[in-house]
Amino acid sequence: MKILVTGGAGYIGSIVSAMLVDAGHSVVAIDDLSTSDASGVPAGVEFIRCDISQVATVLTPDSGFDAVLHFAGLIAAGESVQKPGLYWHVNTGGSLSLLVAMRAAGVRKIVFSSSAAVYGNPTQVPILESATVAPTSPYGENKLAVDFMLAGEVAALGIAATSLRYFNVVGAYRRGTTVMGERHTPETHLIPLALEAAAGRRPEFAIFGTDYPTPDGTTIRDYIHVEDLARAHLLALDNLTPGEHKVFNLGNGTGFSIREVLAVVEKVTGKPLPVIEKDRRAGDPAELVASSDAAKAELGWTPAKASLQDMVSDAWDFLNSGSQS
Known part of the structure; x- marks a missing residue:
């Protein structure tokens, strides 16, 4: 498959990109390099510097992409409390730009990098996917908003979407x-x-x-090794089902x-x-x-x-x- 990886110069996005290439996929990574640098992009990956809000310039109707793995976004929950507008603009607005571009380009598969932050202060631990979602930061609210947007695209268009809600990622x-x-x-x-x-x-x-x-x-x-997490993204990609929005928690x-x-x-x-x-x-x-x-x-x-x-x-x-x- 030809796959677009947003945030592909970042920690998780770059490692997933490497695994995708090694699995035989054609990978294009975009990143605005605001919190990373191009040296993080692995060999074998085509890199385009691009803000997520401008993703439609890459994800065009004739670009030939089969699927998207979406990592791009700001990630600091504490900062999101101080700068909520920035987080809504980048994380939620950027994700909306991506979904609009996917719709125009006819791309119907997406794996989204979500977060356990959507659960807020859980009433029961370990947390199940069926747990109440009550985020305590704009960052968690951003991630939850994108989950709702994905569910809407699935209902309206029958696309295949999976949200992976993970915890603290560690390792190399x-x-x-x-x-x-x-x-x-x-x-x-x-x-x-x-x-x-x-x-x-x-x-x-x-x-x-x-x-x-x-x-x-x-x-x-909870902590999860980045190699284990990256493997989960490839498994989720293979498991995508048209007309379904699946949600999985990932942790130890x-x-x-x-x-x-x-x-x-x-x-x-x-x-x-x-x-x-x-x-x-x-x-x-x-x-x-x-x-x-x-x-x-x-x-x-x-x-x-x-x-x-x-x-x-x-x-x-x-x-x-x-x-x-």
């Missing part, structure tokens, strides 16, 4: 002699920030909130608090972390842990790299490989 992917990992600018994710602090690249690591209703007062999250089913994660970081790096404590950030749920039973049953997906220590070790190796510079 080795493709031959190339190591691909997380290189956000600016970096906002917990484990890369902690590793950078351990490496002396940051003066400290901040814990935002120590008074949550959890055993140690810090938030609890085990939650770790921030303090537990930091303990693993110190163990892997062998370095003490300079930790400071700050007030809670608006929009951060206390606990998010996935049930991935549906993905296992329907997609045949099972995490192969479920150990948090292995995830952190891979991320640490990437940080020290020079590939992230």
